[in-house]
Amino acid sequence: MKSLLFIFLMVVGCGVAVGLTREYIFFNYYYSWYSAQSYCRQYYRDLATITSNEENEQLLRSGPSYYESWIGLTMLYTSTWTWSDGEPALLQKWNEGSPYFSLRNEEFCGAMNSNGFWINHPYWYGHPFYCYRFLILVKEKKTWEEAQEFCRTNYTGLASVTSEVSLKQLNLETVGTETESVWTGLRFMDGQWFWVNGEQLGSLVSMPSCPALSYRCGALNTTTNTLMNQNCNEKMNFVCYWK
Structure with a gap:
């Protein structure tokens, strides 16, 4: 597997993308x-990787x-201790008394408690969990279709904003970003708006029910923090997600 550092330097060095922001997603499945x-x-x-205090706080805010x-x-x-994706666990946020180990030969894994500190339990415990993926801002100006093709070719797809x-x-x-709005994976087709990656539409989408033909693509205005329909042929920066 290529190192994330190498990939980071590669995309930044080419002047195409900036940074890799981890997006954390909470699932209330035990x-x-x-x-x-x-x-x-x-x-x-993968399961959530945390490499800084800022990411630890970000993960804590992304779920109950x-x-x-x-x-x-x-x-x-x-x-x-290592992370599921192979990164070394350099940051230490253990709760007082953790990590602990029993006398039995059990396999232990890490969890986050309600205060943002880490604890450990046997792997077979049932818990909710956090996944992550990367968000990547691409500072090239492309139409919605061009942006979608770029994201699918180089990463996974255009990002969604569901909450x-x-x-x-x-x-x-x-x-x-170099443009006030950035393309997202929001699209209108067959009489409805949807995220092209198949995620639930979410509570932030409030779009015209019958937009003009050329205005059937969704963008995020980074000044007002609102989703809006935009001319699909307008050239803007965009955000990809990468799993």
Whole structure:
């Protein structure tokens, strides 16, 4: 697997994309750590990786604060804590008394508590969990179709904005945009608006029910933080997601 550092330097060095912002997604399914890992790897990138205090706070804000929830922290295969995606666990946010180990030969994995600190449990415990994927601002001006093709070719697809939480996470990545609005994966077709990656429409979408033919693409205005329909042929920056 190519290192994330190499990929980061490659996209930034080419002047195409800026940064890699982790978007965290909370799921209130009570899965074992292994099952949560499998789910995240199928639909996103992996179980949540946390590499800074800022990311730790960002993850805490992206879900309910009253759950203990799996993150990607594991000691399943090594004698040191690592992340599910292979990154070393350099940051330490353990709760007082953690990590703990029983006398039994059990496999332990990490979770986050309601205060944003880490705890560990046997892998077979059922917990909600956090997945993550990357958001990437592309500072090239393209039409909606061109942006979608670029994202699908180089990453996974155009990003979606399905909630206030995902909007705040997208805001972190669009700080450096060169255009006031950025393309998202919102599209109108067959009489309805939808996200092209298949996610639920969410509460932030309030669009004309019958837009003009050329205005059937959705963009995020980074000044007003609102989704709006835009001329699909307008050339703007855009945000891809990468799983």
